[in-house]
Amino acid sequence: MQRLPRLLFLQIRSKSTKSITPQFIGLASYFKYAESTNLRTDTTTFVGTSYELLVQRQLTSILQMKKLEHMGGSFDYGIDLKGKWDLSPYKPTSQEQEVLPIPVFKGKKIKPIISKKSQIIDVLIQCKNHSVKLTAKHIREISGIYNFSVTSVKRSKTFMIVCSPTILTPQGITQMNAVDIPIIYIWLEKLRKKSIDSKEYDIEGYEGGQLKGFYCNDFATCLLQGLNVEADIQLLCE
Secondary structure (H helix, E strand, O other): OOOOOHHHHHHHHHHHOOOOOOOOOOHHHHHHHHHHOOOOOOOHHHHHHHHHHHHHHHHHHHOOOEEEEEOOOOOOOOOOEEEEEEOHHHOOOOOOOOOOOOOEEOOEEOOOHHHOOOOEEEEEEEEOOOOOOEOHHHHHHHHHHHHHHOOHHHHHHEEEEEEEOOOEOHHHHHHHHHOOOOEEEEEEOOOEEOOOOOOOOOHHHEEOOOEEEEEEOHHHHHHOOOOOHHHHHHOOOO
């Protein structure tokens, strides 16, 4: 089979990953859209998209991620949201800073983000609105998505973030720590009606979205060494 020139391949991949589905300003606009199109709230489409938009809202407001673009559609290649995250607010004060050894992952020295000129990273976010715990199989699929989407030169400044209303299995954690990909797992509650009397398409009648847990795999921990990301965000978990 004839191989495509790398430049052409990257151009095709870049064009194909653009979102082609309707874009929504947020959850409220999506609920109005669902009502106007008679989209039932128990459908896979509504449940999945509403969780993605909830994640977009919460990661923006709680973790201060920026420019989170909702992808969606058949050609998102597993990426639901993408954007930027400035980690400089997690830098310790001069009094807190300590000299740390260079982190090593699988025998290879890793340059921490704190030692780089900019602490702004790219984030690719996949939302797994599942009712079961995420397994090693899910992590392998996520690794494949990352490897397809991120070139080798961007691997140290592009994090894969997985959001789910469930936790990881022990095997999922083991697999997550085995890969040389920076992965952060965020346990984020899904929406639920406040009461049985809540109106179907009234966003005010729903609650949820609490940050319940935050976990970095070993490779992400190496890159985040010297920053107070994990400690500070754990304090936000309810």
